[in-house]
Amino acid sequence: GIQVEQSPPDLILQEGANSTLRCNFSDSVNNLQWFHQNPWGQLINLFYIPSGTKQNGRLSATTVATERYSLLYISSSQTTDSGVYFCAVERGNAGNMLTFGGGTRLMVKP
Amino acid sequence: NAGVMQNPRHLVRRRGQEARLRCSPMKGHSHVYWYRQLPEEGLKFMVYLQKENIIDESGMPKERFSAEFPKEGPSILRIQQVVRGDSAAYFCASSSTGNTEAFFGQGTRLTVV
Numbered sequence: 001g002i003q004v005e006q007s008p009p010d011l012i013l014q015e016g017a018n019s020t021l022r023c024n025f026s027d028s029v030n031n032l033q034w035f036h037q038n039p040w041g042q043l044i045n046l047f048y049i050p051s052g053t054k055q056n057g058r059l060s061a062t063t064v065a066t067e068r069y070s071l072l073y074i075s076s077s078q079t080t081d082s083g084v085y086f087c088a089v090e091r092g093n094a095g096n097m098l099t100f101g102g103g104t105r106l107m108v109k110p
Numbered sequence: 111n112a113g114v115m116q117n118p119r120h121l122v123r124r125r126g127q128e129a130r131l132r133c134s135p136m137k138g139h140s141h142v143y144w145y146r147q148l149p150e151e152g153l154k155f156m157v158y159l160q161k162e163n164i165i166d167e168s169g170m171p172k173e174r175f176s177a178e179f180p181k182e183g184p185s186i187l188r189i190q191q192v193v194r195g196d197s198a199a200y201f202c203a204s205s206s207t208g209n210t211e212a213f214f215g216q217g218t219r220l221t222v223v
Contacts, residue, residue, distance in 0.1 A: 030209060031209065031211075033211065033212065035214070041199060041216070041217055041219070042216050042217070043153075043201065043214040043217075045211065045213060045214075048210075048211040086152060086153070088153075090209075095141065095143075095158050095165055095166060095208040095209070096141070096143070096203075096205050096208060096209060096210065096211075096212045097143060097155050097158050097166060097169075098143075098145075098153075098155060098203075098212060099155065100145075100152035100153045100154070101152060102151070102152050103152055
């Protein structure tokens with residue numbers, strides 16, 4: 001099956017700093033989503049981005065499908081950004097059965 | 111994603127008991143997916159259902175686990191004769207069609223004692 005690797009596995013930032021999280025995948029995909037799992041365990045949709053670039057406030061994401069990677073940018077980080085960020089992809093055409101990466105655990109310090 | 115409703119949020123079962131996890135998809139969504147998250151790990155796909163049909167159950171253990179999505183009512187993930195290794199967070203997701211954005215519920219945290 002498809003492999004999804006995220007880097008870095010752990011990241012500590014000072015509040016206000018910027019960061020880039022990376023997601024590499026081993027095969028072509030039809031769907032790609034970024035999620036934030038907050039400290040309470042809730043999965044929050046950030047981006048649905050099989051290709052191209054999207055922005056939502058302090059967050060933006062870019063997927064280069066031909067080179068099989070996606071990037072999540074967090075600017076002016078806040079303590080509420082802490083948690084685990086997951087990238088998930090889907091290869092097929094008949095259902096959004098996602099394969100998740102191992103996640104990037106982010107801690108933002110005040 | 112607050113629209114996908116799972117209950118209960120927390121469930122404690124003794125070894126050998128049955129666990130029933132429920133998921134109501136977002137309004138207008140007819141595709142439901144179940145995932146399992148072990149501590150400190152990512153989510154793993156278990157099963158994909160549409161109304162009254164199991165589409166793909168390749169990620170679900172062959173024994174003790176079953177899932178359904180009846181014509182009326184929520185989707186149910188059933189685990190019979192639970193063991194300690196079944197302790198995990200179980201998430202349900204839904205999408206409007208098979209190839210669109212999936213939204214997740216808040217999960218059910220199962221603890222087997």
